[in-house]
Amino acid sequence: MLNRLPADERRAQLVESAMGIAERGGISSVTIRAVAENAGVSLGVVHYCFDSKEALVAAMGESLVVQLSQALGFAFGQAQSEEQHGGLRGLREVLHSGITAMWPIIEATPNRQLLTYEITAYGLRQQAAGAELAGVIADMQYRTMDAQAVDFLEQSAAHTGTKWTEPVAHIARFALAVIDGIVLRWLVDRDSEGVIAELDDLVQMITGKAVEL
CATH class of the missing domain: 1.10.357 (Tetracycline Repressor; domain 2)
Incomplete structure (x- = not known):
């Protein structure tokens, strides 16, 4: 079962996940699906924290x-x-x-x-x-x-x-x-x-x- 993290911690986790992906493959490789898979969470969790890729990149x-x-x-x-x-x-x-x-x-x-x-x-x-x-x-x-x-x-x-x-x-x-x-x-x-x-x-x-x- 997915651990329920406070919103700020979850956002920080997803940002670090996105940066890990970007460091390996560049900004073009950062997608909501890729971040969800890398962080081990559902697509819904990522969408709840960031309503778009632009919002995610801004947080990065x-x-x-x-x-x-x-x-x-x-x-x-x-x-x-x-x-x-x-x-x-x-x-x-x-x-x-x-x-x-x-x-x-x-x-x-x-x-x-x-x-x-x-x-x-x-x-x-x-x-x-x-x-x-x-x-x-x-x-x-x-x-x-x-x-x-x-x-x-x-x-x-x-x-x-x-x-x-x-x-x-x-x-x-x-x-x-x-x-x-x-x-x-x-x-x-x-x-x-x-x-x-x-x-x-x-x-x-x-x-x-x-x-x-």
Whole structure:
């Protein structure tokens, strides 16, 4: 007999089931029937929790945003807890620690990283077709990353006695756009040594946008 889970737990279970399917076969392989079979529940259970594939994919996007936010928060928090110098040298050190601390998390989950790009593209295509719910996915993903990055940059500057010479939101957007490209390129060629050099270059560029107080 099927265990009766609270609604939130059942939705989370189905989202994880859908993400497992998508990691193996892409968003096109996610269907209500496939999710039901993978989760070991009836079609009715999936339809009760999600009235369409778009709603399910939107929930997948939300889950990935939460996971990404937690990973960024962990990496950035770890960097700021380390002993650092002050001034621009200290800023460079804390930026390097925070940005490179993200990499093992990314490298350990290549299929999930690829899935974030797929969901973003899917959401944008659905938005262009008039599906407002799907269009929210990409916006939410980037707004969450922006907020985490801005907080990290502001705290890093305060911690090292430096200040930014440009709006922090612009610097965060630039840094995340570069990281986005680095991750996508790595998914293609898996050149981890190249990634480390590229992240070092990014840290140098970002540090160049700050001055000592």
